[in-house]
Amino acid sequence: MDPSFWEHRWASGNIGFHSPNFNEQLLRYWPQCGIPLYAKVFVPLCGKTLDLHWLSQQGHAVMGVEVVPAAVEDFFAEAKLQPQKQKQGAFEIWSHQNLSIWLGDFFDLRPENLVDIGAWYDRAAQVALPPAMRKRYYQHLARILPSGAIGLSLAFEYPQEEKEGPPFSVEEEEIRRLCAGSFSVELLERQDRLSLEPRFKAQGLSRVDETMYRMVREG
Ligand SMILES: C[S@@+](CC[C@H](N)C(=O)[O-])C[C@H]1O[C@@H](n2cnc3c(N)ncnc32)[C@H](O)[C@@H]1O
Structure with missing residues:
Protein backbone atom coordinates (compact mmCIF):
# COMPACT_ATOMS: atom_id res chain seq x y z
CA MET A 1 0.00 0.00 0.00
CA ASP A 2 2.55 2.51 -1.20
CA PRO A 3 1.82 6.08 -2.34
CA SER A 4 1.13 4.89 -5.93
CA PHE A 5 -1.83 2.83 -4.66
CA TRP A 6 -3.32 6.00 -3.16
CA GLU A 7 -2.40 8.13 -6.18
CA HIS A 8 -4.45 5.71 -8.26
CA ARG A 9 -7.39 5.81 -5.84
CA TRP A 10 -7.47 9.61 -5.96
CA ALA A 11 -6.96 9.79 -9.75
CA SER A 12 -9.83 7.35 -10.39
CA GLY A 13 -12.17 9.01 -7.88
CA ASN A 14 -12.24 5.83 -5.79
CA ILE A 15 -12.44 7.73 -2.50
CA GLY A 16 -15.44 6.20 -0.75
CA PHE A 17 -13.65 6.90 2.54
CA HIS A 18 -14.23 10.64 2.09
CA SER A 19 -17.30 11.94 3.87
CA PRO A 20 -19.27 15.06 2.91
CA ASN A 21 -19.99 15.60 6.62
CA PHE A 22 -17.97 16.07 9.77
CA ASN A 23 -17.28 12.75 11.46
CA GLU A 24 -19.97 12.05 14.08
CA GLN A 25 -17.57 10.35 16.46
CA LEU A 26 -15.20 13.31 16.31
CA LEU A 27 -17.99 15.68 17.31
CA ARG A 28 -19.12 13.33 20.05
CA TYR A 29 -15.83 12.23 21.59
CA TRP A 30 -13.43 15.14 21.02
CA PRO A 31 -15.00 17.23 23.83
CA GLN A 32 -14.58 14.27 26.23
CA CYS A 33 -10.88 13.80 25.57
CA GLY A 34 -9.66 16.67 27.76
CA ILE A 35 -7.75 18.33 24.93
CA PRO A 36 -6.92 21.97 25.64
CA LEU A 37 -8.24 24.47 23.08
CA TYR A 38 -4.75 25.84 22.56
CA ALA A 39 -3.43 22.39 21.56
CA LYS A 40 -2.25 22.12 17.97
CA VAL A 41 -3.74 19.01 16.36
CA PHE A 42 -1.94 16.59 14.09
CA VAL A 43 -4.06 14.66 11.55
CA PRO A 44 -2.09 11.83 9.91
CA LEU A 45 -3.14 10.61 6.44
CA CYS A 46 -5.69 13.40 6.32
CA GLY A 47 -6.97 13.15 2.73
CA LYS A 48 -9.31 16.10 2.21
CA THR A 49 -11.39 15.46 5.28
CA LEU A 50 -13.73 18.23 6.39
CA ASP A 51 -12.76 17.31 9.95
CA LEU A 52 -9.71 19.56 9.48
CA HIS A 53 -12.14 22.49 9.21
CA TRP A 54 -14.10 21.38 12.27
CA LEU A 55 -10.95 21.14 14.37
CA SER A 56 -9.80 24.53 13.17
CA GLN A 57 -13.25 26.00 13.90
CA GLN A 58 -12.87 24.82 17.51
CA GLY A 59 -9.85 27.13 17.76
CA HIS A 60 -7.12 24.55 17.23
CA ALA A 61 -4.21 25.07 14.91
CA VAL A 62 -4.24 22.02 12.66
CA MET A 63 -1.48 20.15 10.83
CA GLY A 64 -2.46 17.40 8.40
CA VAL A 65 -0.13 15.19 6.41
CA GLU A 66 -1.15 13.74 3.05
CA VAL A 67 0.94 12.14 0.33
CA VAL A 68 -1.31 12.65 -2.73
CA PRO A 69 -1.18 16.18 -4.24
CA ALA A 70 -4.71 15.90 -5.72
CA ALA A 71 -6.17 15.44 -2.22
CA VAL A 72 -4.48 18.58 -0.94
CA GLU A 73 -5.45 20.57 -4.03
CA ASP A 74 -9.08 19.45 -3.67
CA PHE A 75 -9.15 20.29 0.02
CA PHE A 76 -8.24 23.93 -0.50
CA ALA A 77 -10.13 24.36 -3.79
CA GLU A 78 -13.37 22.93 -2.35
CA ALA A 79 -13.09 25.26 0.64
CA LYS A 80 -12.34 28.17 -1.73
CA LEU A 81 -9.18 28.94 0.20
CA GLN A 82 -5.97 30.23 -1.36
CA PRO A 83 -3.14 28.40 0.43
CA GLN A 84 0.39 29.65 0.82
CA LYS A 85 3.01 27.09 -0.19
CA GLN A 86 6.41 26.62 1.32
CA LYS A 87 9.08 23.93 0.95
CA GLN A 88 10.37 22.26 4.10
CA GLY A 89 12.68 19.27 3.66
CA ALA A 90 10.78 16.45 1.95
CA PHE A 91 7.49 18.36 2.25
CA GLU A 92 5.60 21.17 0.62
CA ILE A 93 3.49 22.86 3.29
CA TRP A 94 0.15 24.24 2.09
CA SER A 95 -1.33 26.57 4.67
CA HIS A 96 -4.15 28.99 5.26
CA GLN A 97 -4.37 30.79 8.60
CA ASN A 98 -4.21 28.17 11.39
CA LEU A 99 -4.61 25.20 9.06
CA SER A 100 -1.79 23.49 7.21
CA ILE A 101 -1.39 20.29 5.22
CA TRP A 102 2.08 18.90 4.79
CA LEU A 103 2.20 17.34 1.35
CA GLY A 104 4.49 14.35 1.59
CA ASP A 105 4.98 10.97 3.23
CA PHE A 106 3.97 10.55 6.89
CA PHE A 107 7.03 8.34 7.38
CA ASP A 108 9.31 11.27 6.40
CA LEU A 109 8.08 13.44 9.29
CA ARG A 110 10.62 14.07 12.04
CA PRO A 111 10.11 14.85 15.73
CA GLU A 112 11.25 18.47 15.15
CA ASN A 113 8.30 18.94 12.75
CA LEU A 114 5.81 18.12 15.54
CA VAL A 115 7.35 19.79 18.61
CA ASP A 116 4.30 22.05 19.09
CA ILE A 117 1.68 19.30 18.65
CA GLY A 118 -0.56 18.69 21.68
CA ALA A 119 -3.15 16.33 20.20
CA TRP A 120 -3.86 14.07 17.25
CA TYR A 121 -6.85 12.60 15.46
CA ASP A 122 -6.81 9.31 13.56
CA ARG A 123 -9.82 8.67 11.36
CA ALA A 124 -9.22 6.19 8.52
CA ALA A 125 -5.42 6.37 8.94
CA GLN A 126 -4.46 3.19 10.83
CA VAL A 127 -7.27 1.25 9.14
CA ALA A 128 -5.90 2.34 5.74
CA LEU A 129 -2.69 0.40 6.38
CA PRO A 130 -1.96 -3.34 6.14
CA PRO A 131 -0.57 -5.08 9.28
CA ALA A 132 3.19 -4.57 8.71
CA MET A 133 2.65 -0.88 7.93
CA ARG A 134 0.42 -0.45 10.99
CA LYS A 135 3.32 -1.57 13.16
CA ARG A 136 5.56 1.00 11.44
CA TYR A 137 2.79 3.59 11.76
CA TYR A 138 2.60 3.28 15.55
CA GLN A 139 6.39 3.14 15.89
CA HIS A 140 6.72 6.30 13.83
CA LEU A 141 3.85 8.05 15.62
CA ALA A 142 5.61 7.31 18.93
CA ARG A 143 8.89 8.68 17.53
CA ILE A 144 7.46 11.99 16.29
CA LEU A 145 4.71 12.90 18.80
CA PRO A 146 5.69 14.90 21.87
CA SER A 147 5.17 13.31 25.26
CA GLY A 148 1.72 14.09 26.71
CA ALA A 149 0.01 14.52 23.32
CA ILE A 150 -3.60 13.27 23.50
CA GLY A 151 -5.19 11.37 20.64
CA LEU A 152 -8.67 10.41 19.52
CA SER A 153 -8.26 7.30 17.43
CA LEU A 154 -11.03 5.49 15.53
CA ALA A 155 -10.91 1.95 14.17
CA PHE A 156 -13.05 -0.89 12.82
CA GLU A 157 -13.11 -4.55 13.71
CA TYR A 158 -14.54 -7.23 11.46
CA PRO A 159 -13.46 -10.77 10.53
CA GLN A 160 -10.61 -9.95 8.13
CA GLU A 161 -11.11 -13.20 6.22
CA GLU A 162 -14.58 -12.02 5.16
CA LYS A 163 -13.33 -8.95 3.25
CA GLU A 164 -10.13 -7.47 1.91
CA GLY A 165 -8.91 -4.09 3.17
CA PRO A 166 -8.58 -1.19 3.07
CA PRO A 167 -10.21 -0.37 5.35
CA PHE A 168 -8.54 -3.10 7.36
CA SER A 169 -9.82 -4.57 10.59
CA VAL A 170 -7.71 -3.38 13.51
CA GLU A 171 -8.51 -5.31 16.67
CA GLU A 172 -8.30 -3.83 20.15
CA GLU A 173 -5.71 -6.46 21.12
CA GLU A 174 -3.44 -5.35 18.25
CA ILE A 175 -3.79 -1.68 19.13
CA ARG A 176 -2.91 -2.38 22.76
CA ARG A 177 0.09 -4.48 21.68
CA LEU A 178 1.40 -1.87 19.22
CA CYS A 179 0.94 0.93 21.75
CA ALA A 180 2.50 -0.88 24.74
CA GLY A 181 5.27 1.20 26.29
CA SER A 182 4.53 4.24 24.08
CA PHE A 183 0.87 5.17 24.49
CA SER A 184 -1.76 4.71 27.17
CA VAL A 185 -4.94 3.40 25.58
CA GLU A 186 -8.50 3.82 26.84
CA LEU A 187 -11.40 2.31 24.91
CA LEU A 188 -14.09 5.01 24.98
CA GLU A 189 -16.74 2.97 23.22
CA ARG A 190 -17.35 -0.02 21.02
CA GLN A 191 -20.40 0.23 18.74
CA ASP A 192 -22.01 -2.58 16.80
CA ARG A 193 -22.40 -1.15 13.27
CA LEU A 194 -23.65 -4.36 11.64
CA TYR A 213 -9.95 5.21 21.78
CA ARG A 214 -8.41 8.00 23.80
CA MET A 215 -4.64 7.68 23.80
CA VAL A 216 -1.83 9.60 25.46
CA ARG A 217 1.79 9.59 24.31
CA GLU A 218 3.72 8.45 27.37
CA GLY A 219 7.29 9.04 28.36
C1 LIG B 1 -8.47 6.03 3.83
S1 LIG B 1 -7.88 7.62 3.41
C2 LIG B 1 -8.44 8.56 4.80
C3 LIG B 1 -8.37 10.04 4.60
C4 LIG B 1 -8.91 10.87 5.79
N1 LIG B 1 -8.29 10.52 7.04
C5 LIG B 1 -10.40 10.77 5.89
O1 LIG B 1 -10.90 10.47 6.97
O2 LIG B 1 -11.10 11.01 4.89
C6 LIG B 1 -6.14 7.46 3.68
C7 LIG B 1 -5.37 8.64 3.15
O3 LIG B 1 -3.99 8.51 3.51
C8 LIG B 1 -3.18 8.93 2.45
N2 LIG B 1 -1.88 8.26 2.65
C9 LIG B 1 -1.61 6.94 2.50
N3 LIG B 1 -0.34 6.68 2.83
C10 LIG B 1 0.21 7.86 3.24
C11 LIG B 1 1.49 8.22 3.72
N4 LIG B 1 2.47 7.33 3.85
N5 LIG B 1 1.72 9.52 4.04
C12 LIG B 1 0.72 10.45 3.92
N6 LIG B 1 -0.52 10.15 3.46
C13 LIG B 1 -0.77 8.87 3.13
C14 LIG B 1 -3.95 8.51 1.20
O4 LIG B 1 -3.59 9.23 0.05
C15 LIG B 1 -5.39 8.78 1.64
O5 LIG B 1 -5.79 10.09 1.29
Missing part, protein backbone atom coordinates in the same frame (compact mmCIF):
# COMPACT_ATOMS: atom_id res chain seq x y z
CA SER A 195 -27.16 -3.90 13.00
CA LEU A 196 -27.11 -0.15 12.15
CA GLU A 197 -25.75 -0.23 8.59
CA PRO A 198 -27.31 -2.78 6.19
CA ARG A 199 -24.44 -2.30 3.67
CA PHE A 200 -22.13 -4.33 5.92
CA LYS A 201 -24.39 -7.39 5.82
CA ALA A 202 -24.67 -6.91 2.06
CA GLN A 203 -20.86 -7.10 1.90
CA GLY A 204 -21.03 -10.53 3.60
CA LEU A 205 -19.71 -9.39 6.97
CA SER A 206 -20.88 -11.19 10.11
CA ARG A 207 -19.54 -8.66 12.64
CA VAL A 208 -18.55 -4.98 12.42
CA ASP A 209 -17.62 -2.98 15.48
CA GLU A 210 -16.48 0.61 15.43
CA THR A 211 -14.05 1.41 18.23
CA MET A 212 -13.09 4.77 19.68
